[in-house]
Amino acid sequence: MTTSPADLIITGCTALVHVEGRTDHERIAFRDDTAIVVRDGVITAVTGTAQVTGVPAAERIDARGQVALPGLINCHTHAPMAALRGVAEDLPTEEWFNDVVWPVESNLTARDVELGARLACAEMIRGGVTCFADHYFRMDTVAAVVAECGLRAHLGQVFFSSRGPRGREDSLEFALRHRGGAGGRITTALAPHAPYTVDDADLAHTARLAHEHGLPVHLHAAENRDQTEASLARHGVTPIEVLERTGLLGADAPDAPAAPDAPVEVLIAHGTGITERDLPVLERAAGRVAVATAPRGYLKFAWPTTTPVRALRAAGVPVGLATDGAASNNSLDVWASMALTALVQKSAEGDPRWLTSRQALHHATLQSARAVGLDGVVGSLAPGHRADIVLVDLTGPHTQPVHDLAATLVHSARSSDVRTTIVDGRVLMRDRELLTLDVASVARELGERLPALLDRGHGRRVQWYDT
Amino acid sequence: MTTSPADLIITGCTALVHVEGRTDHERIAFRDDTAIVVRDGVITAVTGTAQVTGVPAAERIDARGQVALPGLINCHTHAPMAALRGVAEDLPTEEWFNDVVWPVESNLTARDVELGARLACAEMIRGGVTCFADHYFRMDTVAAVVAECGLRAHLGQVFFSSRGPRGREDSLEFALRHRGGAGGRITTALAPHAPYTVDDADLAHTARLAHEHGLPVHLHAAENRDQTEASLARHGVTPIEVLERTGLLGADAPDAPAAPDAPVEVLIAHGTGITERDLPVLERAAGRVAVATAPRGYLKFAWPTTTPVRALRAAGVPVGLATDGAASNNSLDVWASMALTALVQKSAEGDPRWLTSRQALHHATLQSARAVGLDGVVGSLAPGHRADIVLVDLTGPHTQPVHDLAATLVHSARSSDVRTTIVDGRVLMRDRELLTLDVASVARELGERLPALLDRGHGRRVQWYDT
Numbered sequence: 001m002t003t004s005p006a007d008l009i010i011t012g013c014t015a016l017v018h019v020e021g022r023t024d025h026e027r028i029a030f031r032d033d034t035a036i037v038v039r040d041g042v043i044t045a046v047t048g049t050a051q052v053t054g055v056p057a058a059e060r061i062d063a064r065g066q067v068a069l070p071g072l073i074n075c076h077t078h079a080p081m082a083a084l085r086g087v088a089e090d091l092p093t094e095e096w097f098n099d100v101v102w103p104v105e106s107n108l109t110a111r112d113v114e115l116g117a118r119l120a121c122a123e124m125i126r127g128g129v130t131c132f133a134d135h136y137f138r139m140d141t142v143a144a145v146v147a148e149c150g151l152r153a154h155l156g157q158v159f160f161s162s163r164g165p166r167g168r169e170d171s172l173e174f175a176l177r178h179r180g181g182a183g184g185r186i187t188t189a190l191a192p193h194a195p196y197t198v199d200d201a202d203l204a205h206t207a208r209l210a211h212e213h214g215l216p217v218h219l220h221a222a223e224n225r226d227q228t229e230a231s232l233a234r235h236g237v238t239p240i241e242v243l244e245r246t247g248l249l250g251a252d253a254p255d256a257p258a259a260p261d262a263p264v265e266v267l268i269a270h271g272t273g274i275t276e277r278d279l280p281v282l283e284r285a286a287g288r289v290a291v292a293t294a295p296r297g298y299l300k301f302a303w304p305t306t307t308p309v310r311a312l313r314a315a316g317v318p319v320g321l322a323t324d325g326a327a328s329n330n331s332l333d334v335w336a337s338m339a340l341t342a343l344v345q346k347s348a349e350g351d352p353r354w355l356t357s358r359q360a361l362h363h364a365t366l367q368s369a370r371a372v373g374l375d376g377v378v379g380s381l382a383p384g385h386r387a388d389i390v391l392v393d394l395t396g397p398h399t400q401p402v403h404d405l406a407a408t409l410v411h412s413a414r415s416s417d418v419r420t421t422i423v424d425g426r427v428l429m430r431d432r433e434l435l436t437l438d439v440a441s442v443a444r445e446l447g448e449r450l451p452a453l454l455d456r457g458h459g460r461r462v463q464w465y466d467t
Numbered sequence: 468m469t470t471s472p473a474d475l476i477i478t479g480c481t482a483l484v485h486v487e488g489r490t491d492h493e494r495i496a497f498r499d500d501t502a503i504v505v506r507d508g509v510i511t512a513v514t515g516t517a518q519v520t521g522v523p524a525a526e527r528i529d530a531r532g533q534v535a536l537p538g539l540i541n542c543h544t545h546a547p548m549a550a551l552r553g554v555a556e557d558l559p560t561e562e563w564f565n566d567v568v569w570p571v572e573s574n575l576t577a578r579d580v581e582l583g584a585r586l587a588c589a590e591m592i593r594g595g596v597t598c599f600a601d602h603y604f605r606m607d608t609v610a611a612v613v614a615e616c617g618l619r620a621h622l623g624q625v626f627f628s629s630r631g632p633r634g635r636e637d638s639l640e641f642a643l644r645h646r647g648g649a650g651g652r653i654t655t656a657l658a659p660h661a662p663y664t665v666d667d668a669d670l671a672h673t674a675r676l677a678h679e680h681g682l683p684v685h686l687h688a689a690e691n692r693d694q695t696e697a698s699l700a701r702h703g704v705t706p707i708e709v710l711e712r713t714g715l716l717g718a719d720a721p722d723a724p725a726a727p728d729a730p731v732e733v734l735i736a737h738g739t740g741i742t743e744r745d746l747p748v749l750e751r752a753a754g755r756v757a758v759a760t761a762p763r764g765y766l767k768f769a770w771p772t773t774t775p776v777r778a779l780r781a782a783g784v785p786v787g788l789a790t791d792g793a794a795s796n797n798s799l800d801v802w803a804s805m806a807l808t809a810l811v812q813k814s815a816e817g818d819p820r821w822l823t824s825r826q827a828l829h830h831a832t833l834q835s836a837r838a839v840g841l842d843g844v845v846g847s848l849a850p851g852h853r854a855d856i857v858l859v860d861l862t863g864p865h866t867q868p869v870h871d872l873a874a875t876l877v878h879s880a881r882s883s884d885v886r887t888t889i890v891d892g893r894v895l896m897r898d899r900e901l902l903t904l905d906v907a908s909v910a911r912e913l914g915e916r917l918p919a920l921l922d923r924g925h926g927r928r929v930q931w932y933d934t
Contacts, residue, residue: 085879086870090813090823122864299810300878302819330878331865343766346557352769356557397589398798400910401917403553411767411797412552416883443867450868 006057008038012064024362038387041424071130071388072334073368075292075320076269078136080116084327097465106460113138115446117145122437128418130388147182154372156191161199194220195239207247216265224303228273230467240278249285286316290371294324295344320371335415357406387425473524475505478516479531491829505854508891538597538855539801540835542787543736543759545603550583551794564932573927580605582913584612589904594882597855614649616903621839623658628666661687662706674714683732689740691770697934707745716752753783757838761791762811787838802882824873854892
């Protein structure tokens, strides 16, 4: 243990750590009376509290009675849609898109996106989220909000083929311009919307650009069973097979460019329409592909299936946790997604022993970090990782007594039990007080802008939903 | 408006009120800038804030920016099981009962029950619950905790036939002894455990006692599909048909006593095993029967079905919201049950338009009050109802902006947004501070008692689970 001054030392916490193990379940462990030492935004030591006595530090947090976790990662969202929370309720998917969301989104100004993103970031910081993967329009504005509020983010500027080549070019330029932004907290991706809104030529072009520039790709695919069936009916292939044949799943695919410098990394949102025949395709791409699951919206839209997490894990595909946008999920609460993923997966598999709380914590940490391309960077409280840490208070009556800490965290604790949120060693929320964002002023201005934002009299929409 | 002193006046809130309407959805409305006047524990006026200017009151709460709701009702729980939160994780139902919960419950002392109940009441008050229906052992102790903490409760002392007639007699004596207790806040029920643990003779006897003493009955029935199938295989009838033929569903049943003074009121917990053939049976008993749904545990146990809420509503059967005990649900968060009921019902029906947020709020208020036999007494912010009120803060980033207040409440707000909980006009939590319970001391003593409570070396259990 060096005695040079640390930037931050957290003492006395119980820390979630990752250990060797055969299964995801076995890899989650807890270490009592732990100290976490942070220097230059990096975790430099995870040790006993007694070991840091006398180590000088610019800031110390006494976290006795609290649990330290790697910050949660929202692997798929549309942060600015926080402005649209509750505008399209109790509707089937196609009406949600065509009658409300896509008409309203044709009104979006940069200022709306900025306010929506600020609100979203405030919500996520308060919910223990330290990193989010965002997929939306006007992403320069979102990047600026990320720089301002201190979160980490994986950003992609979305495009549809209906808008011509300009959309794809903008997505590339955005990704190149912001890669490494906000002091390294921003990573970027190419962001085609989905196989049902981006044609095969554009997807293949995206795969080539991804190879050429070493950029990952973040897109929706096989969101639901209807999309898979429509794709089969129209093209004879599933959306996942479209990803493969357009080269997005890596160099082994039929039409992929030869000898790429780097494998494409693809983050697939939802995948509730992934079928049996897709599994070998995904298995061939294992190591280059991940899926984000956001189960709340699937229930709300009454989709007939959920993300096939068990089959994906068997195929070697990590599954990260997500919320999707607040216009479908109604919240950006990754903690709730963690609990709901455990519950829904047990139910879908008909197996109460599946997706234990420790498995859920593995999805929330290592698998989510892998999904957004940040494995080894975040997702674990281990030396060398960026200091993205949340401190959780379990003294409330709803989290007592603690017989099984993993179960308490997943099934009893809530996002509102997060007391402190830290990104890159910087405290963004202390004792539930946000330090980088002013919610009241954002909500006030957003309220004034809502009539113009919600106007659908013009008949425009950004895209037409037709699987 | 009288100007005699009020005990409590809440001003400036938006109040959830019930209005005339064809459907459950249409019956929920919101009234801005509202004042609620309380005298002697009763709501005496719900009016405009301007109308109460100058009205003297012992206590005033300025609730501008907050929403006033009828307090939530937990229609089926086992409060003392809060002590067992997390002891039996990721297990099938039969192992959960036989290997863990029923062996551990054979260790329960009155002090364990007292501490568990205190913890549960603290959690419920913090979660906006003002009334709970409890079904457990050593209920004298629970009644004492209810008297102490200020909640309202509907209590029943559970019994199994395996314990002989003494259990049934105790259940009756408890119900008679505590009816009207805690200043009228306690109502009571006879509480046979379930048709698979209480034989037909005991159920018929219970029906006669219920008629004789004007007591309702609270029991588990058709908890899951396996129980229904086992009942059909062994007895040729479903659990719901067992309730009918033993006279529990009312006077028209074959073996029921003639001309009872009052119809039996039956509260059925769970009912996920209710089948098509049960619906006419329940429809015949409409007005005398209700079901409590606690969907979290059904997912966690991976039961294949959930409570058939749509079919029950069509049959005229109210469905109240519940959590079950914290050893299966891991929380007593009725707010979460409300949201999950909406989500799971949409999914189960394959219909995103079903179980709207307003429908969910109807279940949470009028239907839950009906389920626990307190319709007209609680469940509505209307003059003449007891003053069981919660105030909810929607200024957090996760509940902004508000496009659709019902959706914000059900799908974005959480139990932790409840600021103030009031029962019978008495403030039990103010600005999230509990005024009648000391969580830290309860958790400390419970922690000391856990090794003895959890010991399973003796090989005893309170009952054997075999559907």
